[in-house]
Amino acid sequence: MKKLTSDRRTxxxxxxxxxAFLDLLKxxxxxxxxxxxxxxHAGINRGTFYSHFTDIYDLRNQIEDEMxxxxxxxxxPLLHANQNALTPITVTAGIFECLKNNSDLCVVTLGEFGxxxxxxxxxxxxxxxxxxTYSQYYQHAxxxxxxxxxxxxxxxxxxxxxxxxxxxxxxxxxxxxxMTESIIKNGIGFLSQDFHC
Amino acid sequence: MKKLTSDRRTxxxxxxxxxAFLDLLKxxxxxxxxxxxxxxHAGINRGTFYSHFTDIYDLRNQIEDEMxxxxxxxxxPLLHANQNALTPITVTAGIFECLKNNSDLCVVTLGEFGxxxxxxxxxxxxxxxxxxTYSQYYQHAxxxxxxxxxxxxxxxxxxxxxxxxxxxxxxxxxxxxxMTESIIKNGIGFLSQDFHC
DNA sequence: AAAGTTTTGAAACAGTGTGTTGTCTTTCTT
DNA sequence: AAGAAAGACAACACACTGTTTCAAAACTTT
Numbered sequence: 001m002k003k004l005t006s007d008r009r010t011x012x013x014x015x016x017x018x019x020a021f022l023d024l025l026k027x028x029x030x031x032x033x034x035x036x037x038x039x040x041h042a043g044i045n046r047g048t049f050y051s052h053f054t055d056i057y058d059l060r061n062q063i064e065d066e067m068x069x070x071x072x073x074x075x076x077p078l079l080h081a082n083q084n085a086l087t088p089i090t091v092t093a094g095i096f097e098c099l100k101n102n103s104d105l106c107v108v109t110l111g112e113f114g115x116x117x118x119x120x121x122x123x124x125x126x127x128x129x130x131x132x133t134y135s136q137y138y139q140h141a142x143x144x145x146x147x148x149x150x151x152x153x154x155x156x157x158x159x160x161x162x163x164x165x166x167x168x169x170x171x172x173x174x175x176x177x178x179m180t181e182s183i184i185k186n187g188i189g190f191l192s193q194d195f196h197c
Numbered sequence: 198m199k200k201l202t203s204d205r206r207t208x209x210x211x212x213x214x215x216x217a218f219l220d221l222l223k224x225x226x227x228x229x230x231x232x233x234x235x236x237x238h239a240g241i242n243r244g245t246f247y248s249h250f251t252d253i254y255d256l257r258n259q260i261e262d263e264m265x266x267x268x269x270x271x272x273x274p275l276l277h278a279n280q281n282a283l284t285p286i287t288v289t290a291g292i293f294e295c296l297k298n299n300s301d302l303c304v305v306t307l308g309e310f311g312x313x314x315x316x317x318x319x320x321x322x323x324x325x326x327x328x329x330t331y332s333q334y335y336q337h338a339x340x341x342x343x344x345x346x347x348x349x350x351x352x353x354x355x356x357x358x359x360x361x362x363x364x365x366x367x368x369x370x371x372x373x374x375x376m377t378e379s380i381i382k383n384g385i386g387f388l389s390q391d392f393h394c
Numbered sequence: 395a396a397a398g399t400t401t402t403g404a405a406a407c408a409g410t411g412t413g414t415t416g417t418c419t420t421t422c423t424t
Numbered sequence: 425a426a427g428a429a430a431g432a433c434a435a436c437a438c439a440c441t442g443t444t445t446c447a448a449a450a451c452t453t454t
Contacts, residue, residue: 009401009450031228031254036440045403050442057228116313141388148360149387152380155356156349163348183349187384190346191338206421206430233411242432247413 016042022108029113064118074098091126093177119158213239219305226310261315271295288323290374297366316355
């Protein structure tokens, strides 16, 4: 039985590529990064790159997949937890915490030259979970209404996260989750409350 | 005095390029579109493309700029209107209406292979305007709170618009603006109200 | 420690898109 | 009708791509 990445050489190579990629992504857009310069920057052979990835976008996808798995893992305990304990705030806080733990990757992935669509993927992982909880309490609303509300707060959460990352994640993730909860519940009434941030 | 695009030939060429581009964008990602195939598809010479644009991304930027100007123009009357008449709902409705008028372009630009970042640009145009109105009523809130709330509802509006576009813009723009207003004001309380959609 | 396996490096290869240039033709303007 | 502007066409050097081959290095197994 073999491990998937048992070989030390493989791990080193992939790390070199990954770091070089994230490094280049700080300076330029993904479409301006060539495989040639990436390999030179990483100090590996171009042929070696092709034995791991098909192109630059495949590389990004794999890195994002790893990140997504991290988040998934972080949400696992929430899924298996007591149903009553599964509130939107715990889910949101879990995601926020996970983003913080991977902030080095996040800052790049979600930065100026990062992949905006990636955040949608992350947030959608907790989406179903959150909304099921909500819809229990609002059975009166029509599917269309829920759909649009859903779209609004999903995107809202993403915007909040981006702002949070932008500001260096100085607010605690629980605090941010509370804020999110409050905005969702109260709308602009949120601004009438006392938050310490 | 010369007009900027007075020449009929220029207009035709640019239209051909633009249409071919939007057409290709329905089928594939922008990074997979080569200038060569674009020109073949448009039926123009590759050299001609370079006399108008520097690369594919320059082409996209110019198209997006035109679109942004349309929105800007649509917002002009709102800016010069009576301050009291300037409510977030009128601004939002104006933007929605403009998007609808440019739906052919929107569907592509905001579609699967479109530019997600572009919507942020659009929404940010009405952002300042909206928030100034709001902050008059919530002077008690801290700048940080407003900042985060701002981030949330901005992104929320974008999400709502995307959903709207996704659903073929069947809801009237005034209706959508009302919905937006209601969600912002009431949060999830929105789902307790009666909307006909 | 030796033999076999896997990964990487180096170099070469044809293929393709890029960006530019020069010439000639068509179209617009006056 | 004449000059100006824009496009068509072809050619060019150049860069990156994706693949392949062979040898060296690193890992695994016995």
